[in-house]
Amino acid sequence: MAKESSFKNMALTLLVISSVSSAILAGVYELTKDSIDAVRIQKINRGISEILPPFDNNPSENVYKKFVDGDTVYVYVATKDGKNTGAAVQTFTNSGYGGKIVLLIGFLADGTINGIKVISHSETPGLGDKIDPGKHGFSLQFNGKNPETCKIAVRKDGGEIDAITASTISSKAFCDAVTRAYSVYREDVMKKGKWDGNTGATSKQ
Secondary structure, eight states: OHHHHHHHHHHHHHHHHHHHHHHHHHHHHHHHHHHHHHHHHHHHHHHHHHHSOOOSSOGGGSEEEEEETTEEEEEEEEEETTEEEEEEEEEEEEEETTEEEEEEEEEETTSOEEEEEEEEOOOOTTTGGGGSTTTOSGGGGGTTOOTTTSOOSBGGGTSSBOOOTTOHHHHHHHHHHHHHHHHHHIIIIIITOEEOTTTOOEEOO
């Protein structure tokens, strides 16, 4: 009986500890949630400001989401004086040598690429990681190109993009992510309507 009682006491003690720990974690999350969200929004806006012309709205609050190829693409619309100046599209590809690559691509109103930031990747150091503009000029060649008139693919595949030496897979994956982003931007922003800078709704042009 003593052993059974001891086991019950231990189980009860663990249950109480777990419940208290969960409550504390939940409380900490609620207290820090706003701060975490503020930092995340600030980071997004800072990234967007680096790849788009000046804007006077808050793109992170004017986001459009679309489920594509098993994942989500995010479109952050930028406006100035109420006019659409373009959008930053957070896109992805699962074709990288190291797996998933996430990019943030700035498109001007006409679809021209204005800049690209690499959000995350697991490509090989010294090779595939050269997709990062901070390590190589590979991504800079996309700037000024409009996917409507420029084939976004490596030259080996008949495109106009120079692949990173010894990193063709990473280069192709990068192109795949760019193409996916442009497809969403073209179909859901350029063709279907202009995104309202305040509500995120569309209005037919």
